Amino acid sequence: xxxxxxxxxxxxxxxxxxxxxxxxxxxxxxxxxxxxxxxxxxxxxxxxxxxxxxxxxxxxxxxxxxxxxxxxxxxxxxxxxxxxxxxxxxxxxxxxxxxxxxxxxxxxxxxxxxxxxxxxxxxxxxxxxxxxxxxxxxxxxxxxxxxxxxxxxxxxxxxxxxxxxxxxxxxxxxxxxxxxxxxxxxxxxxxxxxxxxxxxxxxxxxxxxxxxxxxxxxxxxxxxxxxxxxxxxxxxxxxxxxxxxxxxxxxxxxxxxxxxxxxxxxxxxxxxxxxxxxxxxxxxxxxxxxxxxxxxxxxxxxxxxxxxxxxxxxxxxxxxxxxxxxxxxxxxxxxxxxxxxxxxxxxxxxxxxxxxxxxxxxx
Amino acid sequence: xxxxxxxxxxxxxxxxxxxxxxxxxxxxxxxxxxxxxxxxxxxxxxxxxxxxxxxxxxxxxxxxxxxxxxxxxxxxxxxxxxxxxxxxxxxxxxxxxxxxxxxxxxxxxxxxxxxxxxxxxxxxxxxxxxxxxxxxxxxxxxxxxxxxxxxxxxxxxxxxxxxxxxxxxxxxxxxxxxxxxxxxxxxxxxxxxxxxxxxxxxxxxxxxxxxxxxxxxxxxxxxxxxxxxxxxxxxxxxxxxxxxxxxxxxxxxxxxxxxxxxxxxxxxxxxxxxxxxxxxxxxxxxxxxxxxxxxxxxxxxxxxxxxxxxxxxxxxxxxxxxxxxxxxxxxxxxxxxxxxxxxxxxxxxxxxxxxxxxxxxxx
Numbered sequence: 263x264x265x266x267x268x269x270x271x272x273x274x275x276x277x278x279x280x281x282x283x284x285x286x287x288x289x290x291x292x293x294x295x296x297x298x299x300x301x302x303x304x305x306x307x308x309x310x311x312x313x314x315x316x317x318x319x320x321x322x323x324x325x326x327x328x329x330x331x332x333x334x335x336x337x338x339x340x341x342x343x344x345x346x347x348x349x350x351x352x353x354x355x356x357x358x359x360x361x362x363x364x365x366x367x368x369x370x371x372x373x374x375x376x377x378x379x380x381x382x383x384x385x386x387x388x389x390x391x392x393x394x395x396x397x398x399x400x401x402x403x404x405x406x407x408x409x410x411x412x413x414x415x416x417x418x419x420x421x422x423x424x425x426x427x428x429x430x431x432x433x434x435x436x437x438x439x440x441x442x443x444x445x446x447x448x449x450x451x452x453x454x455x456x457x458x459x460x461x462x463x464x465x466x467x468x469x470x471x472x473x474x475x476x477x478x479x480x481x482x483x484x485x486x487x488x489x490x491x492x493x494x495x496x497x498x499x500x501x502x503x504x505x506x507x508x509x510x511x512x513x514x515x516x517x518x519x520x521x522x523x524x525x526x527x528x529x530x531x532x533x534x535x536x537x538x539x540x541x542x543x544x545x546x547x548x549x550x551x552x553x554x555x556x557x558x559x560x561x562x563x564x565x566x567x568x569x570x571x572x573x574x575x576x577x578x579x580x581x582x583x584x585x586x587x588x589x590x591x592x593x594x595x596x597x598x599x600x601x602x603x604x605x606x607x608x609x610x611x612x613x614x615x616x617x618x619x620x621x622x623x624x625x
Numbered sequence: 626x627x628x629x630x631x632x633x634x635x636x637x638x639x640x641x642x643x644x645x646x647x648x649x650x651x652x653x654x655x656x657x658x659x660x661x662x663x664x665x666x667x668x669x670x671x672x673x674x675x676x677x678x679x680x681x682x683x684x685x686x687x688x689x690x691x692x693x694x695x696x697x698x699x700x701x702x703x704x705x706x707x708x709x710x711x712x713x714x715x716x717x718x719x720x721x722x723x724x725x726x727x728x729x730x731x732x733x734x735x736x737x738x739x740x741x742x743x744x745x746x747x748x749x750x751x752x753x754x755x756x757x758x759x760x761x762x763x764x765x766x767x768x769x770x771x772x773x774x775x776x777x778x779x780x781x782x783x784x785x786x787x788x789x790x791x792x793x794x795x796x797x798x799x800x801x802x803x804x805x806x807x808x809x810x811x812x813x814x815x816x817x818x819x820x821x822x823x824x825x826x827x828x829x830x831x832x833x834x835x836x837x838x839x840x841x842x843x844x845x846x847x848x849x850x851x852x853x854x855x856x857x858x859x860x861x862x863x864x865x866x867x868x869x870x871x872x873x874x875x876x877x878x879x880x881x882x883x884x885x886x887x888x889x890x891x892x893x894x895x896x897x898x899x900x901x902x903x904x905x906x907x908x909x910x911x912x913x914x915x916x917x918x919x920x921x922x923x924x925x926x927x928x929x930x931x932x933x934x935x936x937x938x939x940x941x942x943x944x945x946x947x948x949x950x951x952x953x954x955x956x957x958x959x960x961x962x963x964x965x966x967x968x969x970x971x972x973x974x975x976x977x978x979x980x981x982x983x984x985x986x987x988x
Binding site for chain 1: 637698710
């Protein structure tokens with residue numbers, strides 16, 4: 263079988279040329295006689311891989327010198343605990359904006375470690391919009407303000423950062439990481455699992471302003487959840503996910519070669535426009551996010567309003583080589599995740615398929 | 626370049642036929658049109674992979690039904706915290722036997738969460754032996770007794786488990802995991818990073834007796850460090866290291882095809898005997914572990930007693946395609962790690978090289 267177009271919300275499609283390079287080098291990385299999966303993390307070969315990966319992500323995001331880049335295990339979920347354990351150290355208080363399931367999970371986890379204020383929420387409309395964040399009840403005694411920048415399940419994305427009134431901003435960027443330029447200096451911490459836009463599952467990347475890396479953490483924080491543990495050892499305190507770091511490094515090179523984040527942002531906007539333009543005029547399919555300024559360029563949920571028809575669409579699109587279009591159970595219908603590595607041709611094929619399906623099924 | 630013999634202590638050599646299978650399927654796993662690295666962890670394809678992997682490790686170790694198998698991130702290091710956080714819930718006290726750096730790190734980490742007693746140690750002789758564990762000062766009020774079963778740095782291995790006097794035994798088996806049959810029922814918890822004997826770095830496997838999986842954990846334990854979190858969701862609470870699980874699954878099949886743990890134990894014993902027999906009669910090289918009943922079949926440290934000669938050996942062996950023989954800095958000299966995937970031919974080539982080196986350099 264040839265490769266399908268994979269619209270999975272994550273783990274997700276990776277660039278084909280990156281996979282081919284990994285395949286070619288799998289048993290013998292650059293003539294060293296072993297696989298990257300077999301290399302000591304203390305070897306000079308692996309050191310070159312991790313140093314180069316860090317250099318490249320610094321270039322892509324123009325990360326200033328006073329920010330550390332950490333390659334971590336345990337996913338974004340582990341950071342739901344690590345963020346409050348490392349940061350709630352002055353006032354033991356933080357503000358969270360809940361725009362979906364992941365932000366809500368982070369909010370609940372943080373409440374173990376201090377006082378947590380829900381600053382705003384879009385729960386009233388099943389998280390189909392980003393709230394107005396221009397004048398939230400943020401107070402000086404909050405150690406940070408927290409957002410989930412792109413909401414994978416609901417298909418919303420912050421296009422403007424909240425006015426945090428001078429309080430540090432923490433963002434889970436798992437599902438729009440490296441999808442467009444982001445001004446790192448506007449964030450105290452930016453982190454995400456890599457398995458949506460960047461690489462294979464099992465790795466998270468945290469970009470942390472260095473004054474936040476401290477011993478002054480929540481009492482008895484596990485050593486592995488203290489950011490300082492890995493920051494002091496350049497992510498090599500213990501054995502990292504070496505293969506994941508290698509794969510992300512290849513993707514960073516692929517991004518650099520293809521116009522960097524400016525380049526990929528334009529491609530992502532083009533792909534999203536093709537899909538939203540079609541949805542906005544369709545008589546069969548409806549986008550679930552009608553508030554255009556809240557729409558994600560990464561995840562596009564849509565429904566027909568008829569569960570049987572949705573199921574038929576998912577089955578027939580799969581048969582046509584358009585995989586993983588079933589929506590999340592809390593939204594229903596369909597969802598097309600169109601991350602960095604989804605080619606424009608994949609979105610075009612999807613829209614053509616939808617047009618055809620609409621013709622056949624519109625009553 | 627052809628493949629080298631890689632004596633790395635971990636991450637370490639993997640079976641060549643397993644790497645070839647992963648390479649062949651890298652862009653299109655069994656005709657599904659995508660890489661395992663691109664699969665949703667909620668897909669039926671990935672579900673088949675993880676279910677099969679669990680089934681196979683259960684077969685290999687004859688794991689009883691009342692033990693859970695968890696595929697976790699964060700390495701053995703994260704379990705250094707998770708063990709006391711999940712298990713020090715009755716008497717808030719545990720006993721540790723410190724036979725090397727890793728057991729000592731686990732001991733120190735546990736002391737954050739309760740009273741920790743050092744039951745025995747081999748520190749007096751730089752960890753070159755396993756202490757007599759037949760009658761340790763273990764008391765009923767200990768929640769568990771902890772060992773590191775194979776000491777990678779020092780080259781020692783427990784061939785007999787401690788007499789725990791009825792108290793639950795917890796073992797870090799990172800560096801002898803699946804290297805020989807082990808009676809799971811003798812352990813309350815057996816866990817390890819996979820990157821030495823089983824698969825690529827970034828995955829740990831914990832085998833836990835189910836009565837130890839509980840909500841009654843240390844106050845404010847991070848959700849991801851509660852064993853119950855992953856146990857309740859069959860390791861799919863959040864996105865796991867899918868590629869790591871897939872690779873381990875291939876290695877499980879390779880083990881099953883090659884005689885299971887009985888088969889690999891015999892091969893490992895043969896390889897170790899070749900190397901120890903040579904070392905015990907050599908006039909140039911000396912094994913650092915002279916206590917034969919403490920010797921590891923996995924990691925074999927040795928020295929010439931002359932630092933310059935050691936360095937010469939490491940350089941020349943590397944040039945001959947025998948990689949990563951440099952010893953750990955705390956032991957010095959050399960170390961050959963001869964895990965499951967190291968072929969007998971690799972050990973034979975090493976011994977031939979050592980014989981030749983001895984002839985040329987013995988004064």
